[in-house]
Amino acid sequence: MAAGWHAALCSLAVGAATLASVGAFATSAEAQVFETQIFDPIKRQWVDYDPKQAMKYYQAHGQTPEDFRRQLVDFRTAEKPGTVIIDGNRHYLYVVLPGFKAMRYGIGIGREGFGWAGIVEVGRKAEWPTWTPPAEMVERDPNAAKWKDGMPGGPENPLGARAMYLYENGRDTIYRIHGTSQPWSIGLNISSGCIRLVNEDVTDLYEQVEIGAKVIVLLQGAALYKGV
DSSP: OGGGOOEEEOOOOOOHHHHHOSSSOEETTTOOOOOEEEEETTTTEEEEOOHHHHHHHHHHHSSOOGGGSOEEEEOOBSSOTTOEEEETTTTEEEEEETTTEEEEEEOBEEOTTOOEEEEEEEEEEEESOOBOOOHHHHHHOHHHHTTTTOBOSSTTSTTTTEEEEEEETTEEEEEEEEOOSOGGGTTSEEESSOEEOOHHHHHHHHHHOOTTOEEEEESSOGGGGBTO
C-alpha cells in the first residue's frame, strides 16, 4: 500500500428500500452515499479522504492511492462476464470476467444529494465526447453555463477520454461512466451523479464493455452480488 494509506468506509446507514432491492431506480432521497476514509500514517488515525487530502496525495505521488488503481481481483457473482457492477460505498467499479474474476477500477461518484442506485445498461459509447451540461446544471453553475451548447472533447473536457452513456428502458438517464480532467478526484463523492475514472482506466474499460452491457449501480456495496 503506497505510503501506508488505506481506503475504508464510514459506518453510515443506508436506506432500507435500497437494501431491499436495487432493481428499481433509486435517487439519493432513498439511498445514502458512504464517505471514504484513509489511514494517515503520520497522524496514525483514520481521516476523511476529502478533496484537499486527495489533491495533496496526487501531487506527491502522481497517481491515486493504491486501492483505487486498476487491478485484477477475485470476484464471485452470478452475473455474466461483461457485466459492470459499481460499489458506491468503496468507490470501486468491477467488470465481471470469467472464472470468478473481475477487473476493479477506482471511481469518483455523486456528491451528497446526487447519489443514485439501479440497474441500467450501456446505451452508447463515445471517444473524446462532447460535454453538454444538463439544464439543471446550467442554472446552478455559472461555469457550466458557458458550455450550454456543448464543450468539445479534449484534455480539459470533464468527460475525459471516453464516455459510456447509461440508459434505462431505452431512455438516456443523463448519467455516464466517463473519464475526468481531475484525476485526483478518484475515491471521492464529488460528481453530479456520473461515475468517473482516470482517463487511462476509462480507456481500458471502454474496450471491455459492449453496448447493451448490464450496469448494476449499488450504494450499499457490491458484496451483495458476491457468492450468489
